[in-house]
Amino acid sequence: MILEKIITEKKKEISKIKNKEPINDLKDKISTKNPPEDLKKALNRGFSIICEYKRASPSTGPISSKKLEESVKSFESGGASAISILTEKRFFNGDIKHLERAESITDIPILMKDFIIDEYQIFQARAYGASSILLIASICPNLEAFIQLSKSLHMEPLIECGNSLEICKALENGAEIIGINNRNLNNFTINLNRTKAFAPLIPKEKILVSESGVKEPEDVKILREYGADAILIGTGVMKSKNPADFIKDLLIAGTITPKGGPRIE
Ligand SMILES: O=P(O)(O)OC[C@@H](O)[C@@H](O)c1c[nH]c2ccccc12
Secondary structure, eight states: OHHHHHHHHHHHHHHHHHHHSOHHHHHHHHHTSOOOOOHHHHTOSSSEEEEEEOOEETTTEEOOOOOHHHHHHHHHHHTOSEEEEEOOOTTTOOOTHHHHHHHTTOOSOEEEESOOOSHHHHHHHHHTTOSEEEEEGGGOSOHHHHHHHHHHTTOOOEEEEOSHHHHHHHHHTTOSEEEEESBOTTTOOBOTHHHHHHGGGSOTTSEEEEESOOOSHHHHHHHHHHTOSEEEESHHHHHOSSHHHHHHHHHHHHHHSOOOGGGOO
16 A cells, blocks of 8 residues: 555655754754744635645656746745645655755745654754644554644644544644544545535634645635635646636635535535
8 A cells, every 4th residue: 555655655754864964853843933823814815725836646646847946936926825835755746954944034934844754854844944744643653742743833733524523523632723634545536525524523713724625716626615624735736727717716716605514604
């Protein structure tokens, strides 16, 4: 299974990088930085879009060779509320340094998208300029501790949940932002009904981010009707010829569609 492969690689990468850049160096770096942007606040203004800088993926292969700076600027001018940056190297062609480069040119929150299995990576995220991190509940070795650590570094994490037990666990441990991935990470199939199925379990005062598989404004409309507060889109914006206009169209679709489902105000 691909997820297992990614994790095996990740473990090797972390043990190498810990020697190259010890955790105390990261802590020193963090101590010189200002507190990051507030992701929950940024997503708490009606309907929001998180755009992802994603150059490749195991399911699609190469996606785009656009420069980071160009993408960040187009996401911002289209009206994205936050930017997700896929930092995983081997399978997604990402780079941790993209966080630093993005932070230097934008004021909107930056989410580090990676496969976080070690607390070291949470310090790394903050040291390199992230405002938030993705925690995938199914692979996180200690959700409670990782959420606590992230919050203590002033990063409100996005917790990706794939079933009701994971949602309960995330909420129990103080999660404020819950992600439902419409893509099954084991076989890559997209099913927007995943958002529909789990939205009722997420209290109104929490932020529900519907992740993956958005191709057109119609998809946004559907997800909004299911109760999403925000969507996260990667491939669609990376492949678009005019990302800013595309994002604006998605934003209009999400904004004119009243939030539905059991999560209605
Ligand atoms: O490219 P898409 O279908 O718009 O999906 C973006 C994002 O949701 C996806 O990259 C993602 C969601 N959760 C993840 C966890 C790991 C890696 C990647 C992901």
